[in-house]
Amino acid sequence: MLCTSRQHGDVIRKKAMSTNPERLSTTPAGRRVVVRKLQSSPQTAMRLRELGLRESTVLRVVTNDAPQLICELRHTRIGLHHRVAKDVLVSDVE
Amino acid sequence: MEQQSGRGRVVAIVGNPNCGKTTIFNELTGLRQKVGNYAGVTVEKKEGFVRDDRGGELTLVDLPGTYSLFANAPDEQIASDALLGKGGRIRKPDGVVCVVDATSLERGLYLVSQIIDQRYPLLIVLNMADAAERAGIHIDIPRLSTMLGVRVIPTVGSKGVGIPELKEALRSDLRVSPAVRKWQLPDVVREEHEELAGMLVQTTQTDEAVAYHDAAMLLSTPRSLDEFNGRIAPHVLDHVRQDHQRLGGLGYDRHSVFVESRYAWVHSIAERVAAFGPAPRSVTDRIDAVVTHKVWGIVIFLALMMLMFQSIFTWAAVPMHLIGEGFGWLSGLVSHLIPPGDLHDLLVDGAITGVGAVVTFLPQIMLMFFFLGILEDSGYMARAAFIMNRVMGRVGLHGKAFIPLLSSFACAIPGIMATRTIENSRDRLVTMLVAPLMSCSARLPVYSLLIAAFIPSTLVFGFWNLQGIVMISLFLLGVLAALLVATVFKRTILRGESPEFILELPPYRWPSFRSIFIQMWSRAKIFLRSAGTIILAVSIVLWFLSTYPKLNHGTPSEKLSFSAIGRAGHVIEPVIRPLGFDWKVGIGILSSLLQREVFVSTVSTIYNVQVGGDTPHELKIKMQNDRDPVTGLPTFSVLTAIGVLVYYVLAMQCMSTLAVMRRETNGWKWPVIQLVYMNALAYGAAFVVYRVGLLLG
8 A cells, every 4th residue: 555755754753763773783684764863974974865864764774794784765775884884873663 | 078069059967876867868869878777887978969949959968977966076076067067168058857766756856956956947857767666656747847847757768768758848848947946944044055155156256056056065065164265265265164153053063954954845845746655675685685795795796707707708719710710711712812922911911810810809808798788787786896895995995996997897998987986086096096907808809819829628627617717817816906006005105094885776677688789889899990990000010010121031930030020029029038928929018009909910910921821710829839949949838828918917008098097187197107007017927927937847
């Protein structure tokens, strides 16, 4: 069944705000999380935001094979080094 | 960068990396620019023409992909400069076609918001509409069009869907720009932004739209403002510094407020026009779990490389033989028609044999481009960069650098150009310096000739052809040398931190064999053109040099030694003798400075003058049987052949590559460093191989 992104996003974000944040680098593969905060350097944070990885974005960790992981934002996959992912704080939504 | 032609209106095609801009451009213009399924295929602007409704021509400019007009890398800078009219000789476009990947609507609209800010007449192409449907994304296009105030045309560029409508819209609809900027900054930030933009209009003589962009960039930049000294008036920079402090004091994160404000607007639109079903994931996830695994990923990558090089050797054998037979038949025909004499020898021993010896390798080169095309088009290329990031990180380079290096297997020139996607200038320079160490297709004829002549075609472990193993070893030697040299540069004269690894991974898709065959054909044309011009000319000149002055009596070897080329060869022989090379190899190396594959036509012509013969594939037999007239020992041994191969892996012999290096680095310093270090490395390595080989007996 289709739902609008507004309904979908609101439910997920409400759930997520009630849990403690963790680092994206430690999130196991398969988990869906919402981005709580970007603690990266301004340059890296700007790049991540321009790619769509921003606070309140819901993403899914596809693989997490240290020291790198792949996450999926909507239908875009992004490969990140753990040095970047450790500065992305996320909360579980499932 | 070349001057754009002045005819008619100029329309730029822009969009995020890998959203299908070049496919759309090719469909509109009928051109065949390279496309691929990874970010960074287009790294320079390309032009094409379309007829407009007034009978004139519309110039379409395909720009490199970018996520934002705040450029991070040289390829993005080209797109940004073109749209902001800062490219010097690049004419500012009269309109823009912004290609948005329908599966990444929000990210595409983020760039759209920046283009709307520039007041361009705008068309939006919602490309990959079929992929969006398959992914469960439904976009209300009329509503999107209404909300943005511009026409939105859905397309499937790879199938030509929507192209007629786009052509029509280009002729008629690309006339008006959206009326107003749609996104909103917080009031305090907006006031500072507008005030600064006004100051920039007054002090830099830029138009209001460009000043609007520049002001946003100055307020949000993570870079030091000192970098703008000389470009921005000192009092304006002081004002920006005060703004930074004020916004920080009020609790605004100046680095993120512009991006977030734009995205808030983009998000509000996406919420209203798009519905998302559950993303299909299982197959792609399973592929990625294996292909990007830290162990299996590297095993799969190496296995793919092995398959490629084994196939190049085995699958190409039949067509290579047929081409050789074809040239043999042509030689026979000429021999039948022209009586023995100099003209006969010039045509048979010089032109036909010289050109034929090189053209024989066309099937191998086409096969190599076929395999690289599959890697590029399937989405694997970015995965290879992802898995190799671990290795590249150890030498101080970014995983992104692996894509230009892999592209250099085809040719170092596009490889060097592809470094424009690398953000860090030092990393980019290191990648450019080592890219020519990757074995390009021009080396393939040299490798194939020497391997076929001196490495036995036996099976190892019952299924691996030894010749194929040697071939991949040469390619691996180039990779290892590149990594080693990169480490040295990164730890010495080009030391510095690399930016963090962030890389978009495109979706997997079936390769477009049409586009792969187009690339193979265009490469074949370049190769055949070179064979019909440079190699033909060199073969003719070499025939003259190896025939005259003539010695009327004596053996063929004595006559060759007496010729101009024989004398020149003996002059340079002392330099290469320590490597175990004789003067014929020396002449081959010298002539390779024009193009590496000229080595094959050179030795072919020299041996034909010396021994005679009709077919190019007899060359390996002539080389095997060649004896030193003084010692009676074979001129070529397996050891000598390996030495020549190692030399060719490591040597810089391509003038075109050096010219591109000069263009990309704005001077001769780095091309000269590249020329010196590569040739010194090649000489040293060949020396070590020969001397150690002799010691080992």
